[in-house]
Amino acid sequence: MEAANSHLNGPGGEVLTAGPLEVRLDQRTVLADGRGLVLTVREFHLLAVLASRPERVVSREEIYDLVWGGKMPVHDRSVDVYVSKLRHKLEASIPHWSYIQTHIGFGYCFSPRSLAA
Template identity: 55%
Template sequence: MAVGSASDKTGRLEVRPEEHAALVDGRPLSLTVRELQLLVTLWSNPQRILTREELHTSVWGTPPRRDDRSVDVYVSRLRAKLGAALPDQKLIYTHNGIGYRFSPDG
C-alpha cells in the first residue's frame, strides 16, 4: 500500500477525507457535509476521548456556545446512519460529562 495514503479501513468502514467520502463494504454512505466532518474528526483520533469543545471547534470552526447541543445532535445522526449500514457494530462511545470516542474495536 502506498505510503501516505489518507484513506483507511476500520473493519468494513473506510473513510476518505480527500474524497469527501465514507464507505461501508465499498458502498458510499450518504452523509451530509457536517456528518462527514464529524466522522472524519472522530475517525482521525481513534480511541481518544474528544471533548465537545474539540469536536465543535473541529467541525464548526469555533468553540460551542453555552448549551449548544449540535455536537450531540450530529453524533446521533451519524450513529443512525452508521448503525443502518453496520447494525452489529458500536463505533462511537459516549463519555459522560466529557465527550465522545471513536473506537473501531471494542
C-alpha cells in the same frame, strides 16, 4: 493494536479504515462494507474528526471547534445531535458494529468494535 488504520494513498489522499468502514478524506466519501455511504457535509466532517483520533476521548468543546469552528456556545447540543445522526447512518449501513462511545460529562470517543458474538 490500534482501532483504526490511517495511511496515505497517493499524494494527499488519506484513507482511514476501521472494520468495514472506510473514510476517504481526499474524496470526501465513505464506504461501508464496500458500499457508498451518503453523509452530509457536517456528518462527514464530524466523522473525519473522530475517526482520525481513534481511541482518543475528544471533548465536546474540541469537536465543536474542529467541526463548527470557534468556541462552543453554552448549552449547545449540535455535537450531540450530529453524533446521533451519524450513529444512525453507520448502524444502518454496518449492523453489529459500534463506532462512537459516549464519555458522559466530557465528550465522545471513536472506538470501533464488532458487536458480533
